[in-house]
Amino acid sequence: MEHATILAGGIGSRARSMTQDRIPKALLPVAGVPIALRQMEALAREGIRAVTILAGHLGERLALALVAQARRLSLTMDVIVEREPLGTAGCLTALRGRTHDTLIVYGDMLFEMDLSRLTAFHRQRGAMATIVAHPNDHPETSDLLVERDGLVRAVLPAKFRRKGDFRNLVPAGLFLATPQFLEQVTPGVKADLILDSLPRLLAQGKSIAVYNTPEYLRDIGTPDRHALAEADIANGRVARESLRRRRTAIFFDIDGTLAEEPGGHGVLSPDQVALLSGAAEALKRAVAAGYLTVAVTNRPQLAKGLVTEDGLDAIFGRLECMLARDQAWLNRIYYCPHHPEAGRAGEVAALKIACRCRKPAPGLLEEAARDLNIDLRNSVLIGDSLRDIGAAQALHIPGLGVRTGYGCRDTQRYPGLPPKPAHMFDDVLEAVNFMTAQQNSQATP
Ligand SMILES: [Mg+2]
Incomplete structure (x- = not known):
């Protein structure tokens, strides 16, 4: 992929308090550099060779302001000024006839991404x-995507009331468009990507993928977010969170560690999801300290026929929603749907296998490490079960035990010689505090 399109049109009403309507919002400085130039630099670093800027209000000034910088970055640049705003999909009319893919970038996004992984x-x-x-x-209050195996199953716009428990998966202001996608835009007609284009394409059975990434992607369109973005540039977070960089992770077990362990067959419905105290705070502190937050969880209820995949989505959706109320999130949830012992009524035969992912096997952690470029040597796992500790041990990373849930006393259920936690903590927050304190003492000369 060598081409990107920056959507710099629209009135920029939200950003008006910052631009005073004197400059197009694409020229709004972020830590001294116009946002459009920051985008062009990030794109050029990733091998993009040509950029089309779809501009609107005050758009004529963009070409003049950016042409020298584009040349410095060896980027071919063309600016197209929209006479009337046609929305996030309608404006793509200008790109019809392209024969190659293009990366569409909303004009107010500050980002740093490994585009080779996306492509x-x-x-x-x-x-x-x-x-x-x-x-x-x-x-x-965000638009949500419902996903299965990397494909979008439904779009749930924020402006419509939603009933049910949905995963925390929000479109982040970038998407990769093929020529076929651009062809379906009705020329000159106002259309929105989330409200019009995507629902229509899904209804036609077209396949739309969703790429869930922990990389830095923040819109700078309001004064609050703009201030956060400037702080993140200053402290190096923007560059550090690209998947080109190895990152350390804290792997979290869910039930008994972040949420209550109900015992019996485990969590079978969203109503059984209850956060443990300190769980959201633990995740927030882990994120603030620069860790990826990755959940790894055994869900044998799928193999046993007690929970469907949709049911599990609802369970995870409830958990993620509860965490988000405290401004916390997990970058990813990896789960094992298998169970080794076949022979019960109602079970799903295909999932009744001895797998590589059911903890204490380390398969979920290995998969996460591949997907997210995780530096395993400096990562840890926090869990309440000896199976969690066993999975950590299999990868030679510290397994930190918590006294909530099974409290690492489940020797009876352990298949083989039980492992020992590297440390024990009262709860997940104490364990995360231990990690961040260690990090601080290492950072001090
Ligand atoms: Mg557990």
Whole structure:
């Protein structure tokens, strides 16, 4: 992929308090550099060779302001000024006739991404478009995507009331569009990506992929978010969170560690999800300290036929929603749906296998490490079961035990010689505090 399109149109009403309507919002400085230039730099670093800027209000000034910088970055740049705003999909009319993929970037996004991973994912899915998405801290007032195996099953716009428990997966202002996707835009007609284009394509059975990434993607369109973005540039977070960089992770077990362990068959419905005290705070502190937050969880209820995949989505959705109310999130949830002992009524035979992912096997952690470029040597796992500790031990990373849930006393259920936790803590917050304190003492000369 060598081409990107920056959507710099629209009136910029939210950003008006910052631009005073004197400059197009694409020229709004973020830590001294116009946002459009920051975007062009991030794109050029990732091998993009040509950029089309779709501009609107005050758009004529963009070309003049950016042409020299584009040349410095060896980027071919063309600016197209929209006479009337046609919305996030309608404006793509200007790109019809393109013969190659383009990465669409909303004009108010500050980001740093490994685009080779995005394009590899896109090719694997063979989709008409791939939407970049992530969990955020306000899913209840955001557009949501319902996903299965990397493909979008439904779009749930924020402006409509939603009933039910949905995963925290929010479109993040970038998407990869194929020429086929651009062809379906009705020329000159106002249309919105989330409200019009995506629902229509899904209804036609077209395949749209969703790429969930922990990389830095923040819109700077309000004074609050703009201030956060400037702080993140200053402290190096923007560059550090690219998947080109190895990152350390804290792996979290869910039931008994972040949420209550109900015992018996485990959690079978969203109503059984109850956060443990300190869980949201623990995740927030882990994120603030620069860790990826990755859940790894055994869900044998799927193999046993006690929970469907949709049911599990609702359970995770409830958990993520509760966490988000306290501004906390998990970058990913990896789960094992298998169970080794076959022979019960109602079970799903295909899932009744001895797998590589059911903890204490380390398969979920290994998969996460591949997907998210995790530096395993400096990562840890926090869990309440000896199976969690065993999975950590299999990868030679510290397994931190908590006294909530099974409290690492489940020797009876352990298949083989029980492992020993590296440390024991009262709860997940104490364990995360231990990690961040260690990090601080290492950072001090
Ligand atoms: Mg547990």
